Amino acid sequence: MSDGWTDRRGRHLINFLVNSPEGTFFLESVDASSEVHDAPMLADLLQQRIDLIGRDKVVQVVTDNGANYKATCKLLMERIPTLFWTPCAAHCLDLMLEDIGKMKEFSKPIARARQVTTFIYRHGRLLDAMREKTGVEDCLRASQPLIVLLRIVDGDERPAMPEVQFCMEYAKKKIKENFPIRGKADLLKRILAIIDKRWEDQMDQPLYGAALYLNPNKYFDLKTDDVMAGKLRSAFTEVL
Known part of the structure; x- marks a missing residue:
């Protein structure tokens, strides 16, 4: 997970956190004040942290909903095809x-x-x-x-x-x-x-559909809707 903010000294900091079944953990904070916050720069920052953790262990990247992050994570998903981006x-x-x-x-x-x-x-x-x-x-x-x-x-x-x-x-x-x-x-x-x-x-995002498909206590409440059931199956297949 990534979230940017500006402190009282005017520095633009980007926080990186990791979430797993064990909980959420702070990874590090990067001072990006001198950088242009375009898609390639942000994608490089995220990719470095993903590689540090291990690409096989990272399924999803969550950021804020800004247009620059949307472009960033589109680029990131092209670089790492097994990765999914979802905004907050x-x-x-x-x-x-x-x-x-x-x-x-x-x-x-x-x-x-x-x-x-x-x-x-x-x-x-x-x-x-x-x-x-x-x-x-x-x-x-x-x-x-x-x-x-x-x-x-x-x-x-x-x-x-x-x-x-x-x-x-x-x-x-x-x-x-x-x-x-x-x-x-x-x-x-x-x-x-x-x-x-x-x-x-x-x-x-297909990741949400797949998550619902894999949780029968929620999925079966919607299964009577043939269109929704088909959409969830397709989402699961795409993620798989």
Whole structure:
């Protein structure tokens, strides 16, 4: 796993970590302040760490969702065909929620809700009144299933790989169920378009499908969907 950040002295540092069934371990931090952060440079940095660990022991590289890292890891996968890149799932979901929050139907209620959030949390008895007066119900219907998924992928209790694909399909199903009201079809369509665009652009990797296929307790819940079952089998075959 790789993550870049800038410290108080203005240095751009890139952290490298390793995750395995034993847990997550810090490998090292590199000061890349004097480097141009283009795809070849970042690919070289990652490849050096992968070779240090052993190519046969590294299955996946996880980075942030920036365009430079997307180009970097495309180059890296060409160099090491057994490697898969996936961006940060939590970041992808954050971006989804931001996009949904920018929709004109939601932006004003969210702005109002932010103004009273602190007050409401200090006076819990007013929560029902807030729900009645602010009109944020549709926003909650659209975002709550994604927030549940965000908690799963951002948690440390268990590996989220087998959960990601299943939980995203389940979240979309719940969102569809949350908008049965007439006149909401267009709103639902636009919400799902935002989710699909972010997901397909960043997270639609065969590794997630293969992980779900190899976890029957999740996979069999979706097996009745012939299209999904075929997609998961194809993902597993591609990874294998």
